[in-house]
Amino acid sequence: AQTVTQSQPEMSVQEAETVTLSCTYDTSESDYYLFWYKQPPSRQMILVIRQEAYKQQNATENRFSVNFQKAAKSFSLKISDSQLGDAAMYFCAYRSAFYSGGGADGLTFGKGTHLIIQP
Amino acid sequence: DSGVTQTPKHLITATGQRVTLRCSPRSGDLSVYWYQQSLDQGLQFLIQYYNGEERAKGNILERFSAQQFPDLHSELNLSSLELGDSALYFCASSEGESPTEKLFFGSGTQLSVL
Numbered sequence A: 001a002q003t004v005t006q007s008q009p010e011m012s013v014q015e016a017e018t019v020t021l022s023c024t025y026d027t028s029e030s031d032y033y034l035f036w037y038k039q040p041p042s043r044q045m046i047l048v049i050r051q052e053a054y055k056q057q058n059a060t061e062n063r064f065s066v067n068f069q070k071a072a073k074s075f076s077l078k079i080s081d082s083q084l085g086d087a088a089m090y091f092c093a094y095r096s097a098f099y100s101g102g103g104a105d106g107l108t109f110g111k112g113t114h115l116i117i118q119p
Numbered sequence B: 001d002s003g004v005t006q007t008p009k010h011l012i013t014a015t016g017q018r019v020t021l022r023c024s025p026r027s028g029d030l031s032v033y034w035y036q037q038s039l040d041q042g043l044q045f046l047i048q049y050y051n052g053e054e055r056a057k058g059n060i061l062e063r064f065s066a067q068q069f070p071d072l073h074s075e076l077n078l079s080s081l082e083l084g085d086s087a088l089y090f091c092a093s094s095e096g097e098s099p100t101e102k103l104f105f106g107s108g109t110q111l112s113v114l
Helices: none
Strands: A003-005 A010-014 A019-021 A024-026 A032-039 A046-052 A064-069 A074-079 A088-096 A113-118 B005-007 B010-013 B019-024 B031-038 B042-050 B053-057 B064-068 B074-078 B087-094 B109-113
Touching: A003 A088, A010 A019, A019 A113, A024 A074, A032 A064, A032 A074, A046 A064, A046 A074, A074 A088, B005 B087, B010 B019, B019 B087, B019 B109, B031 B074, B042 B064, B042 B074, B074 B087
Parallel strands: A010 A113, B010 B109
Antiparallel strands: A003 A024, A019 A074, A032 A046, A032 A088, A064 A074, A088 A113, B005 B019, B019 B074, B031 B042, B031 B087, B042 B053, B064 B074, B087 B109
């Protein structure tokens, strides 16, 4: 079974600064997807960024980028120019790419990192 | 707004009772996923339906069951409720069922078992 570990229960950063959230995972599969989800106080789960394991290039979405190290099974999220609206719980998630036509497994989530933005 | 609707938003009930949570997926989405978010277990995948058929199971208890109806809405039934079932239950939907599909999450149903 796959596991996802987020070792930072809470992180704090000054507004406009850069912060990096860590995530490691364990899997024996070679093809999979990795995600970062944001959960603000509204509780809505919002997809921040997605990485496909077979792509070596790190994904970027505006101020959000990842550092994907497949051999180390590491997938960190960098948030540049932090804004007050970035304050939320951030979850790292894994999904197997295996699909036999009989359904695909759901996401496996880490425990989350609570990101605080200091004004 | 993700387009996924979950009702009710909040539910308070007693131990031993049975409740039904409802999910309407985004228009055009055939897959529905249920997730549980609790303080103890974090976010866990429960079950997936695609076009009315069960397709994948995660850590779903035997006291829990789900179904997807012909109009594609889904219901999660929780019975013989225990204090530990208190959690936020999310529904997510996607157009298809392959792992490449993007999931859209609802706002969740907060269940409190007293």
